Amino acid sequence: MSQSVCILGVTGSIGRSTLKILQQHSDQYSVFAVTGFSRIKELSEICKQYRPKCVVVPSDKVDELQQLLAIHHIFDIEILTDEAGLITVSEHPDVDVVMAAIVGAAGLLPTLAAVKAGKRVLLANKEALVMSGDIMLQAAKDHHALLLPVDSEHNAIFQCLPQNYLQIQPNGEPQLGVKQVLLTASGGPFLNFSLEQLKTVTPAQACKHPNWSMGQKISVDSATLMNKGLELIEACHLFSIKEQFVTVVVHPQSIIHSMVQYVDGSTLAQMGNPDMCTPIAHALAWPERIQTHVPPLDLFVHSQLDFQAPDITRFPSLKLARHAMQAGGLAPSILNAANEIAVSAFLQQKIAFLEISQVVEHTLNHVQNGLADSIDTILQTDQLARQVASQRITQLGS
Ligand SMILES: NC(=O)c1ccc[n+]([C@@H]2O[C@H](COP(=O)([O-])OP(=O)(O)OC[C@H]3O[C@@H](n4cnc5c(N)ncnc54)[C@H](OP(=O)(O)O)[C@@H]3O)[C@@H](O)[C@H]2O)c1
Numbered sequence: 001m002s003q004s005v006c007i008l009g010v011t012g013s014i015g016r017s018t019l020k021i022l023q024q025h026s027d028q029y030s031v032f033a034v035t036g037f038s039r040i041k042e043l044s045e046i047c048k049q050y051r052p053k054c055v056v057v058p059s060d061k062v063d064e065l066q067q068l069l070a071i072h073h074i075f076d077i078e079i080l081t082d083e084a085g086l087i088t089v090s091e092h093p094d095v096d097v098v099m100a101a102i103v104g105a106a107g108l109l110p111t112l113a114a115v116k117a118g119k120r121v122l123l124a125n126k127e128a129l130v131m132s133g134d135i136m137l138q139a140a141k142d143h144h145a146l147l148l149p150v151d152s153e154h155n156a157i158f159q160c161l162p163q164n165y166l167q168i169q170p171n172g173e174p175q176l177g178v179k180q181v182l183l184t185a186s187g188g189p190f191l192n193f194s195l196e197q198l199k200t201v202t203p204a205q206a207c208k209h210p211n212w213s214m215g216q217k218i219s220v221d222s223a224t225l226m227n228k229g230l231e232l233i234e235a236c237h238l239f240s241i242k243e244q245f246v247t248v249v250v251h252p253q254s255i256i257h258s259m260v261q262y263v264d265g266s267t268l269a270q271m272g273n274p275d276m277c278t279p280i281a282h283a284l285a286w287p288e289r290i291q292t293h294v295p296p297l298d299l300f301v302h303s304q305l306d307f308q309a310p311d312i313t314r315f316p317s318l319k320l321a322r323h324a325m326q327a328g329g330l331a332p333s334i335l336n337a338a339n340e341i342a343v344s345a346f347l348q349q350k351i352a353f354l355e356i357s358q359v360v361e362h363t364l365n366h367v368q369n370g371l372a373d374s375i376d377t378i379l380q381t382d383q384l385a386r387q388v389a390s391q392r393i394t395q396l397g398s
Contacts, residue, residue, distance in 0.1 A: 003029050006089050008110050009101035010034035011042045013215045014124045014150065017276045018099045018284075019050065025290055033089035035102070035110075036061075044068035047077055054078045054092070056085035086110035091117035097284065099150075100125040103217050104340050105382055108132060112375065118143040122283040124150040126234045127340070131333045131378055133237045147238075148283040153183050153231055154238055155279035156257035156270035161239065170240030182259040182267070183235055184251040185310060186211050188223040191252060195314055201353045203346060211254040211274045220343045221317075224356050225310060229321020230339075233332050236325055243325040248318065250308045255297065272297055316357045320364065330381045331369045337385035338363030345393045355396055363389045 005022060009015045015034075022029045035056035036043035044065060047055055051074075057065050059081040069077065080088055083106075090098050090113040098114035099122045100107055107125035112132060114121045116139050123129060129136055140147045147166075149155045158166070162176045174180060189208055190198060206223040207216050214222070221227035228248050235246050249259075254274040261267045272278050275294045284290070312319040317339070324331040342359035345351045351359065367385045372378050 002027070003096040004032040004094055005029050005097045005099065006033040006035075006092065006095045006114075007031065007099045007101065008035050008086060008090065008107060008114075009037075009099075009103065009125070010046055011036040011039040012101055012103060013213060014101035014276060014280070015099070018101065018122075018280050019046065021277055021281050021284060021290075021292060022050075024293065028290075029097075029284070032095050033092065035086055035089065037102075037106075040064045041068060044072070047074060048072045052077060053094070054080055054089050056080045056082075056089055058082055083109060087113040090114040090119070093117075095119060097122065099280075100128060101150075103127070103215055105131060105337065108379075109375075112136060112139060115139045115145040115147060116143050118145045120146045120148065122148055122150045122280065123154075124280075126151055126230050127336050129237050130230050130233045130336050131372075131382065132375065133233075133332065133372065135372070135375060135378075137237060137240075148286055149234075149238055150276070150279050150283050151231060151234065152274070152276060152279045153258040154235060155282055157181055157183070157235065157239065157260055159270045159282065160258070160260035160268040165239065168240070172240065172242040174241050174245050177262050177264065179261045179263045180245045180247055181235055181239065181241065182247050182249050182261060183228065183231060184249050184254070184256055184258050185225065185228040186222065186254045187250040187252050187308075187310075188225065188227075190223055190314075191250065193314070195354075198314060198354055199352060203349065206346070206353065210252070212276075216347060217340070217343055220346060220356070221339070224317045224353070225315035226317035226321065226339050226343075226356070226360070228310070229318045229324075230336065232318070232321055233325045243322055248310050250310050252306055253302060253304070255302050255305055317360065320357060320360055324364065327369055328372075329369050330367075330372050330378065331364065333372065333378050333381050334364055334367045334369070334385040335360060337382045338389040341386050341389035341393065351393055351396055355393075359389050359392050359396070362392045 031050040033054040090110040100111040101124040108128040111128040207219040259269040324335040338360040342356040
């Protein structure tokens with residue numbers, strides 16, 4: 001029977017890759033709902049092609065979307081709005097699979113709603129898990145949701161772990177013969193830049209990733225290595241391991257997407273061409289495998305694979321994320337909120353590249369950590385951290 005899919009963040013890079021896979025397998029999957037935020041023209045084109053039952057946009061974009069749909073004589077798609085609309089489609093009884101591909105904290109409540117409704121949730125929106133960690137995982141257990149990693153690294157780790165690893169009782173230690181996880185990082189566009197060179201890099205340079213084509217925010221996160229920091233936290237939650245069992249390995253070719261080391265000396269790696277369609281297809285069909293257009297890896301072309309340790313002097317964001325995970329509680333949410341504000345300020349050329357991590361560090365030092373025991377507390381702290389980060393940015397600019 002055909003599976004009905006809701007794509008949160010359909011206009012983004014992950015959203016569009018998801019559509020590609022669904023189109024290739026239209027006999028097995030149908031698009032029930034899609035959501036967009038600012039790219040309304042693109043959203044209307046997606047609606048025209050895929051004819052979902054529902055679409056979600058911010059309320060101030062409804063008129064624009066209606067007019068664009070009317071041009072295509074489309075009047076039968078229900079338009080829902082804002083966060084309430086995102087939650088409605090995420091938990092909709094007719095939906096089987098939710099692709100969580102909104103960027104940033106805005107994806108938290110819809111993703112959690114999908115988890116609480118017991119869906120198969122394909123998790124691209126790492127920020128949601130970084131913020132809500134234990135709450136999200138407990139909800140997945142309580143509501144029998146299947147939370148499957150789409151981030152290529154976590155998807156790779158998932159593929160290299162023993163089967164049913166996600167079902168084991170967590171105690172922070174690797175289990176079933178696992179020794180540690182090796183989380184690979186491309187190193188981003190500035191891997192070999194000196195500190196002096198990093199002072200003047202531009203948003204355009206930061207968004208030009210050498211191996212992956214991604215949204216702006218994650219591209220900047222890849223350039224600062226905060227993306228790896230967020231992924232480190234994501235890995236600890238998803239695989240129930242303490243941060244000391246996650247080693248970051250810079251691997252500039254992005255051919256090995258991550259590895260798992262075992263106590264017997266084995267290291268299992270998942271490899272492939274860098275294309276998000278592979279982890280999306282894997283999470284969509286797991287435990288089956290489905291075809292993608294991604295060409296098989298040609299090892300004679302990619303004959304050189306390099307590895308090095310990350311440089312936390314030039315890329316301190318990774319260290320900040322590790323410290324936030326060690327501190328626990330609300331620290332990962334504070335880190336994430338400050339980073340979202342700082343990245344946005346960098347993209348608007350209000351702060352320099354190296355100031356991104358300074359803003360995050362300042363915010364971590366000035367917002368009180370505490371227990372992340374409810375979503376309300378997490379969201380309040382997120383707001384407070386955003387204020388503190390914004391104030392710091394104003395100070396830096398004056
Ligand atoms: N791209 C990758 O290769 C990749 C890999 C692994 C993980 N991820 C993760 O996947 C998520 C999406 O990344 P992406 O690269 O696809 O980002 P993206 O291209 O920037 O797309 C983000 C999506 O979220 C929507 N959105 C933005 N702000 C929103 C808000 N306040 N409320 C509701 N929707 C909002 C955007 O809508 P509009 O476009 O209409 O504004 C868009 O559909 C991120 O968490 C990222 O870390 C991405």
